[in-house]
Amino acid sequence: MxxxxxxxxxxxxxxxxxxxxxxxxxxxxxxxxxxxxxxxxxxxxxxxxxxxxxxxxxxxxxxxxxxxxxxxxxxxxxxxxxxxxxxxxxxxxxxxxxxxxxxxxxxxxxxxxxSPISPVTAWISPESTKAWANAKAAYKRDGNLDAVLSRVSMTPEHQQQLMQECANEMA
Structure with a gap:
């Protein structure tokens, strides 16, 4: 156990x-x-x-x-x-x-x-397929990137790409 x-x-x-x-x-x-x-x-x-x-x-x-x-x-x-x-x-x-x-x-x-050391925040991109899919699911659920960005980091370009991909899938 x-x-x-x-x-x-x-x-x-x-x-x-x-x-x-x-x-x-x-x-x-x-x-x-x-x-x-x-x-x-x-x-x-x-x-x-x-x-x-x-x-x-x-x-x-x-x-x-x-x-x-x-x-x-x-x-x-x-x-x-x-x-x-x-x-x-x-x-x-x-x-x-x-x-x-x-x-x-x-x-x-x-x-x-x-811990005296700040936690390492994972950087994700479309190439990190599982993390990217999880980020998209969270964005669709919440309607914003707040929850996503509290757990991982991504470039502003990838943030825009993620939002665009979600908008296309919901259309």
Whole structure:
């Protein structure tokens, strides 16, 4: 049985935030906004840097939750963006992964980390047939290139070609 089809024990605690129980492999996400927010678990009165993502689902049918940015992840975002201001972090592509060696007080546990390296965005063209077909299907479904360009890159000429091909097929 693969780890994707197994249930992490922490799922039972139903956190309002993204946790190591949710991430089964390094995941590329796009930050929509980061804001200073009160703790939704109501365990503390603390305010947290909280990242909300453009993607709505982590996996099909699984809602993507916001992520609390601890000091380590906040410093990583500062370095990735070149800005210490959380308002400047919107639009940043990040890779979130599970680090099994996070120190929390005297304990070592699993924790989420943001990779210090920006995720590689695949460049597609009509020659990459499967990716091109997927991009066309997404464009037809959504009526725009936003979802496509959040996952892959393509030249402006290929963007025009894709839109034209879709228009011709729908005509």
């Amino acid at each position: 693969s780890t994707e089809s197994k249930t992490h024990f922490r799922k039972a605690f139903d956190s309002p935030y993204l946790s190591s129980a949710d991430i089964v492999e390094p995941t590329a996400l796009t930050i929509a906004r980061v804001s200073l927010e009160p703790d939704k678990t109501k365990k503390t009165k603390d305010l947290f840097n909280t990242a909300h993502f453009q993607e709505r689902e982590l996996r099909p049918g699984e809602k993507l939750k916001p992520m609390i940015l601890n000091a380590t992840n906040s410093k990583t975002l500062k370095n990735l963006t070149g800005s210490p201001f959380i308002e400047d972090w919107a639009g940043t592509r990040v890779t979130v992964y599970v680090d099994t060696n996070v120190r929390f007080g005297k304990e070592t546990m699993e924790g989420l980390r943001i």
